[in-house]
């Protein structure tokens with residue numbers, strides 16, 4: 001029985017992780033969970049899975065949840081609560097499915113506590129990949145990718161030596177606006193942007209996918225997870241999201257991982273690695289039905305956020321922290337109807353162009369810069 005501590009249980013990845021636990025009750029147990037503000041779903045998860053430890057975002061919600069449950073269930077809140085979930089002493093593995101840079105500190109604490117981590121929370125690797133991977137190496141902790149592209153690369157690399165990699169080829173669906181020109185983007189609505197062609201995901205990542213920042217964040221995520229320089233990471237437009245990513249080796253052989261677009265596959269793989277469990281409710285890939293797969297060269301002028309991410313990654317140091325914080329704030333403002341879709345790019349461009357990079361930033365520096373960048377955008 002593998003004991004799981006799940007950060008971000010009420011989100012898209014969190015709920016699909018619960019599907020996996022539900023499907024294999026003899027293999028997995030939920031021992032701890034965190035949520036943000038979705039208290040209704042938190043109650044449902046508690047009733048079904050009976051975790052020993054629950055953390056929510058606010059003290060007020062923690063008091064409510066505590067009053068409704070047995071005294072043996074521990075209920076915490078805020079960052080301290082997240083850290084407790086991340087370090088739950090009973091847990092064999094932590095699933096980090098929280099959204100955004102809030103995931104960084106608990107991740108570092110989990111590593112310090114010697115916990116293996118299945119990581120969906122890509123923003124943590126983007127802003128502090130150097131700290132996370134160094135700490136994981138020193139502690140002998142595994143960082144298992146959940147993001148579909150990184151799971152694909154990880155699967156392609158099994159039995160292979162990283163020294164033989166020629167390049168990584170990360171596939172991108174193109175997002176909700178892939179068939180629109182930049183002029184067509186002028187009046188797009190939040191609702192249109194949230195209409196991803198292939199995947200059902202949380203709101204923020206769906207907008208990131210439409211701006212192509214999601215792919216930019218994934219380039220940085222791949223750089224840290226697989227220790228690969230940016231000039232060996234390529235992005236390829238692939239409309240169907242059937243090939244989840246590829247690895248080209250020096251001998252020109254290319255390995256790919258394929259499957260229907262369903263995040264439960266990479267989530268389960270991270271939980272069972274190096275084993276694989278059968279899936280009962282899975283729609284199988286039928287290539288004869290699909291017939292044709294499409295590929296296109298990436299256009300970096302059309303998708304400027306991807307260019308910003310590559311530039312920030314190559315500059316390194318504190319630049320990716322600013323890129324990410326600006327993106328998180330701008331996407332939030334877009335989702336709230338306060339800025340237009342194209343203003344997301346403008347805000348990010350301004351933030352990174354005025355930032356003076358700090359080399360090898362510490363955790364404190366990263367947290368401070370994250371806070372300052374957001375504050376300056378919200379106060380505009």
Ligand SMILES: NC(=O)C1=CN([C@@H]2O[C@H](COP(=O)(O)OP(=O)(O)OC[C@H]3O[C@@H](n4cnc5c(N)ncnc54)[C@H](OP(=O)(O)O)[C@@H]3O)[C@@H](O)[C@H]2O)C=CC1
Nearest residue numbers: 008009010011012013036037038098099120121122201202
């Ligand atoms: N969805 C997907 O298919 C994929 C997602 N990812 C990555 O996984 C991560 C999660 O994405 P997704 O599941 O879509 O996001 P969601 O928005 O659906 O879920 C986010 C989760 O984080 C919680 N949360 C948000 N802010 C806070 C906070 N300040 N403190 C504590 N908890 C918080 C939310 O709580 P609540 O809802 O209760 O407020 C929710 O449980 C992201 O980094 C994303 O890029 C990667 C690949 C695919």
Ligand SMILES: CC(=O)[C@@H](O)[C@H](O)COP(=O)(O)O
Nearest residue numbers: 147148172173174175209214
């Ligand atoms: C499911 C997943 O991993 C997402 O990150 C997905 O990749 C988004 O799709 P695109 O960014 O390719 O549109």
Ligand SMILES: [Mn+2]
Nearest residue numbers: 147148149218
């Ligand atoms: Mn992805």
